[in-house]
Amino acid sequence: MYIEMRNIEKSYGDFKASKEVNFGLEKGTLAALLGPSGSGKTTILRMIAGFETPDTGDIIIDEKRVNDLPAADRGIGFVFQNYALFRYMTVYENIAFGLEVKKIHKKLIKERVMELLSLTGLEGLDKRYPNQLSGGQRQRVAFARALAPSPGLLLLDEPFAAIDAKVRQELRSWLKEMIHKVGITSIFVTHDQDEAVEVADEIIVTNQGRIEQIANPFEIYKNPATPFVAEFIGQSARMEGYHKLKGFEKGDFTGAIIRPEFVEAFKSDNLKFQDVMRCSEEGIIEDISFRGNYLEVRLNVNGISLTTRRSLERRPVSVGEKMHVIVYRIYAYDDKKAYLLENSLLNGANIVTF
């Protein structure tokens, strides 16, 4: 493990910002701290950086306990939310700053800055000031500046928050590629699940100061460990009286969570679905909304409201129409855990949906 958090507790007065935080990351991992605002993700990042001190517990970086080490001595590169570029310094001066305070020889500084400029694709911009750069270029400068002193760990606080939605997509893949190229262990904070899923190798989901689950994006999506993760990830909705649904009569869980892609709706004369017709039940369309490249259809099945997506290529449907509905799977949960429940009638038979 390159970085480890052991039994971290942190509170501000009555407010518990971190409860029993335990996790470790292997060297070279790119991890995301994902959670709603106020869930304690930023506190964790700030504790690792040394901006905050945990009340109890150990922070271990590279086998050394760093709790009492000042921020500057932890060997950390930090990319701030709004980048905190030095506004009165040029791009070159920004990147060189961390090396200059270490009293490194001017020639070596120049070499390193040039190397980083070319790595980040900022060649020729070295004499510009931060306000003469685009949002994306600023992020690159912040990234280069954080990397300049060759830290062992890179922390990024909401690295995409300050960027237009349009370029954000492009920068996500750029950052992922860049971090893997450099091979530096990195942790970034985000509240955007798409961002976490796309960029991170590992996702650490936080909620109310606790860590709910740590796993790779696919696992998080496919096998959420807790009711919170099940509901937080994807376009999930809580559902009342799930055992009224065909194929889910067994089990007595507290409740269930469902996503649109778990629901299939078709017309009774659709030949493709003839062999699973016996598993389906009738639903009435309550609402249809156009989502750009698909339709979102809400149906009432036995008093339960279910949402599914419908391709625009398929037959048009309208409100009030009757359809056949099959639910493939749901996440049932009790107080602490989430469980994947497959439709017992389907016996594992999977049908391509959407």
Place this chain on the structure above:
Amino acid sequence: MKIKSKWILIGISGVFLFFMLVLPLISVITNSLKEGIGFYFQSLATPTVKSAFGVTVLAAVIAVAVNTIFGIAAAWLITRFSFKGKQILSAVIDIPFSISPVIAGLAFLMTFGRMGWAGGLLARLNEALGTNIQIVFAVPGVALATVFVTFPFVSREIIPVLLSVGKEEEEAAALMGADGFTIFRKITFPHIRWALLYGVILCTARALGEFGAVHALSKTRGETFTLPLEIDALYLSNSSESITSAFAVSSILVLMAVAVLIIRNIAEHQAKKNEENH
């Protein structure tokens, strides 16, 4: 309709400003030249005026030096750290804005004067060392009073700027291992230089012109008097010549006030441009 009310309001403003602010300004100048230009310069060259000029400049220099150091330290403390009692601290800094300068003078009298506890201390100290350091009714008292009334000027100018800039740049620099002096010089200072300049200018203007507080602490004309006290003395001697002299000395302070307004305008303009460019 709209145009009409606009010009009516501008007219009211113009007339009000002319009679309340501009006319007094002009009147200082016309009064000062009543006895001719020769008399004007003669009035400025008397020994008491020269002495008052020296004391005033000295007090202003001390006030600016002290308040610049204090202003930067207080602004840094208030905008860069969180701690208990910050609200109270920042309210205490503003006290000199809200109390009568005469009370400031009184306060120093009560502290360092014969009746004050520090006065006794000072007397014993002088006895022990064989010195004759005086605070009240002497130049140090004048300087102290001047520092008091100008106390919040520099910090009040810097604090809003530092607040709006935020502390992330400094945090970033500290995280990279830069020491406090480097952070201040390379990162903080470029942001605040115009505000600092403006604060220093305001502080200077107020220091040169302070009257009430100094009046309570300075009694010897030609030794511890400042320019405003000299003006007071000239004006109250009530001969038409000395009144003209009072206005002549005043005209110097008026020129200074106008210069302050102009520099203020430039500094504000520059500060705006600065922040836009960075």
Place this chain on the structure above:
Amino acid sequence: MTKQLVRAGKSQRVIPGFGLSMGITLFMLSVIILIPLASVLVYSFQLSPREFLELITKTNVVNAFKTSLLCSLFAAFVNSVFGLILAWVLVRYEFPGKRIMDGIIELPFALPTAVAGITLSKLYSDTGVMGGFLGLLGIKAAYTKVGLTIALIFIGIPFVVRSIQPVLETLDPRYEEAAAILGAGKFHTFRKVILPELGPALLTGFGLAFARGVGEYGSVIYISGNNARNQTQVVSYVIMQKLNYVDYPGATAIALVMLFLSFLVLLFVNMVQVHQAKRTSCL
């Protein structure tokens, strides 16, 4: 909300200089402000309550308080009206000379009070331009409360303008447009839409101008004449007079009352600002 909680909590201080800046600030604050003011308090507490009451209820003291408070109140009121107009003109209209007008507003901040005092006194004396003019109207300005109030208007005007200006700048003109579209008349729009928005700033400016007026010394003592019988002595003048006669108990007692008054005004201004912050955060 949580972010603020996080910031306010105990945290390792990343930025250096906490101890140094705290040390300098507290040291200077103590030497320059706290210890001297504490000395006034300590001294005044040596007076018995009866002595204290006797000192501050002397006729000339009570009259001075009346004069200072009434004239400052009136001046602050006049300044509120003209300050509002000036701020409005400076924020909402474009016209030649605007920048000069904006700059000149601060003249009373920059001009030494003694200079302002002798000039106003001369200007409003019977032989002065304004004094002669007012004399034709049968008004005597110099050495009366009229002149005193004029001096207080002079020094108070920037407080009101500078309090209102920033608020007016951020006030969205669309409010007024919305009101106008709804059919509200100009005066009605102003009273119902703009004035409530400016209220707190106006009160703040009023409070600051009033506080400054009550404590004012240099600019009023020449024009007022300082005549006890005409009740043109201000409080600061009475304190100074007592200091000159080495009547320290008297001076301190009056000073204590004034400190209390300015504390009240500060409290009032603070409350207005807190109230304002609350109201705007609800929007």
